[in-house]
Amino acid sequence: MIKGFIGTSLVDYPGRISSVVFTYGCNFRCPFCYNIDLVLPERYKKLKNLPESWVIEEIKRRKGFIKGVVITGGEPTLWGKKLIRFVEEIRIETGLPVKLDTNGSQPELVKSLVEDRLIDFWAVDFKTSPARYFELEGDFRLVEETFKVLKEVADQVEIRITLYPPLLTEEDLEEMVPYLSWFKRIALQKFVPEHTLKQEALGPVNPSFYHKVAEFLRERLPEVSLIKRF
Template sequence: MIKGFRGTSLIDYPGKISSVIYTYLCNYRCPYCYNVDLVLPERANRLPDIPEEYILQEIMRRRGFIKGVVITGGEPTLWGRRLVNFIEKIYYEVGLPVKLDTNGSNPELIKVLFDMEILDFLALDFKTSPQKYEKIGGDFKKIEKTLEIASLKPERVEVRITFYPPLVSQRDLEEMLPYLKKFKFIAFQKYIPGKTLKEDNISPYSPDFYNWAKDLFKKHLPEAEIVERI
């Protein structure tokens, strides 16, 4: 399940020094993905597996220093019950809160984690407008369900939008807005061309586009805080 571990991070958990755990495999193929080694099975299989027990020992050892644990990927929810058990151990045995990064494709699992009250924070990707989800291998019905479940805990969720132009046009953003009405934290993330899954080197948006998007969101979602990572 786990192929990577970073002992200390200042940027992955809002307001907390954290350790970061990287699971492998993903059911999506976002052209701008830079976690290619974790996403593609043929690449991930070349990396050694890191046993969950070893990771638990490592975060236990850092417990006085770190204040939370981030689980990212790949797509962590692909690991189902094994992921739930692991988060349960971090919460009850190590005693640290967990933030989970997800593409939103597994609403059932997110519901289980919230119902068990073992998830402190969810970073949920909202990648494009409903009709474009199939371009990246996604099923929008699942995303809609995850957004619905997550919207019941708005103080524990950040919805993240990566501004990759072919997936996030003006029209896409306008079509995504109605699904965001109940959220408190929405992050604008910059798309960075480079060693990505598709390596298509599409030019990122200019600051003008971000300003337009920010105005649009402020107008339609006045309650939401827009976190800019651009």
């Protein structure tokens, strides 16, 4: 399940120093994805598996210093019950809060994790308008179900939007606004045009695009906190 581990990160869990666990495999193919080593089977097969027990011990060793654990990927929720058991173990063994990053494609698993209060903070991607999720090989109906589940714990959720202009036209953003209004916190993150899944000629995005998107969302969602994540 695990192919990567960072002992100490200052940027992955808002407000907390954390350890970060990387699971492998993903059911989406976002053109802007830069985690291709964890997404493409021909790449992740070459990476060493890290035993869960080893990762837990590494987290325990840092317990006095780190204040949380982040599980990211790839797409961690694809690991189903194995992920649930791993989160339970982190909580029992370390007592640390856990943040989970997800693309929102496994609503049933998210529901179980919410009901069992196993996750303290959620970061959920919102990649484009619902009608364009097929371009990422995703199914927005599942993401919508996840949003509905997480709406009930909106205080613990950050919705992340990657500033990738081809998937964020004004029409796309307009279609995303009704869902964004369910939440309290939106993070706008930079698109990094290096080693991405779709090797295309899209260079660095002009910083004015951030201002354009931020202004658009501020006008329509004045109650929501907008965070610049870069």
